Amino acid sequence: MDKIEEKELWPEEKSLMKAEISRRKFITSATLAALGLAMTPYATLAAAPSNKPVNFASFVEINTTINGQNMKMKLDPRTSLLDLLREQLGLTGSKKGCNQGACGACTVHMGKDRINSCLTLAAQIDGKEVTTIEGIGSETEFHPIQVAFMEHDGYQCGYCTPGQIMSAIKVLEEDHAGSDAEIREWMSGNICRCGAYKGIVEAVKSVRDETYDKKLIKRTQQKVS
Ligand code: FES
Numbered sequence: 001m002d003k004i005e006e007k008e009l010w011p012e013e014k015s016l017m018k019a020e021i022s023r024r025k026f027i028t029s030a031t032l033a034a035l036g037l038a039m040t041p042y043a044t045l046a047a048a049p050s051n052k053p054v055n056f057a058s059f060v061e062i063n064t065t066i067n068g069q070n071m072k073m074k075l076d077p078r079t080s081l082l083d084l085l086r087e088q089l090g091l092t093g094s095k096k097g098c099n100q101g102a103c104g105a106c107t108v109h110m111g112k113d114r115i116n117s118c119l120t121l122a123a124q125i126d127g128k129e130v131t132t133i134e135g136i137g138s139e140t141e142f143h144p145i146q147v148a149f150m151e152h153d154g155y156q157c158g159y160c161t162p163g164q165i166m167s168a169i170k171v172l173e174e175d176h177a178g179s180d181a182e183i184r185e186w187m188s189g190n191i192c193r194c195g196a197y198k199g200i201v202e203a204v205k206s207v208r209d210e211t212y213d214k215k216l217i218k219r220t221q222q223k224v225s
């Protein structure tokens with residue numbers, strides 16, 4: 001995308017455009033501001049010196065690994081990781097609940113960490129490994145925590161579940177599942193509007209104690225194949 005379409009602008013930006021600030025000057029300056037490359041107040045744009053095109057990179061290029069697959073791509077630098085996953089890569093398992101870091105529905109793994117993909121710029125995954133809910137199991141072989149969520153009714157509507165599962169995996173890896181209270185504390189960034197918290201805690205404990213039904217994975221394989 002070489003230029004920003006008018007329909008993508010905020011209402012305030014549109015009204016500034018109506019104030020007869022030239023389209024080229026406005027778009028160039030707004031884009032630079034979005035990139036953190038310019039501090040020019042909009043009010044001073046009318047006095048900008050010329051219509052000469054400004055030379056700046058509209059895209060960033062990244063190399064990354066998502067669910068074990070190496071990828072090289074060019075991105076609008078404003079794209080969030082969540083939008084990259086859902087809108088461009090079709091990985092819709094990560095959910096957009098609040099889009100502001102408050103619900104955890106978008107939780108994915110980046111290296112050793114769990115992160116809110118809605119608060120992460122896609123450009124930040126350059127050189128990193130990202131794992132989404134699609135990368136932890138398959139249609140024929142579920143991850144133990146997925147089995148445990150099924151066994152312990154760790155969900156109702158399921159909207160928060162991908163994020164809960166991605167967080168639960170890290171809680172277990174980080175050894176933060178010593179008690180119910182500790183599990184609740186370390187899972188507290190993941191909100192469940194259905195209130196399935198009791199089942200979620202039981203699911204995490206069953207993987208911690210390895211009491212989940214390992215046969216369920218095999219039964220799933222037989223059923224699907
Ligand atoms: S959608 Fe990212 S934290 Fe809610």
Ligand code: FES
Pocket residue numbers: 154155156157158159160161191192193194195196
């Ligand atoms: S299962 Fe519905 S929001 Fe958690």
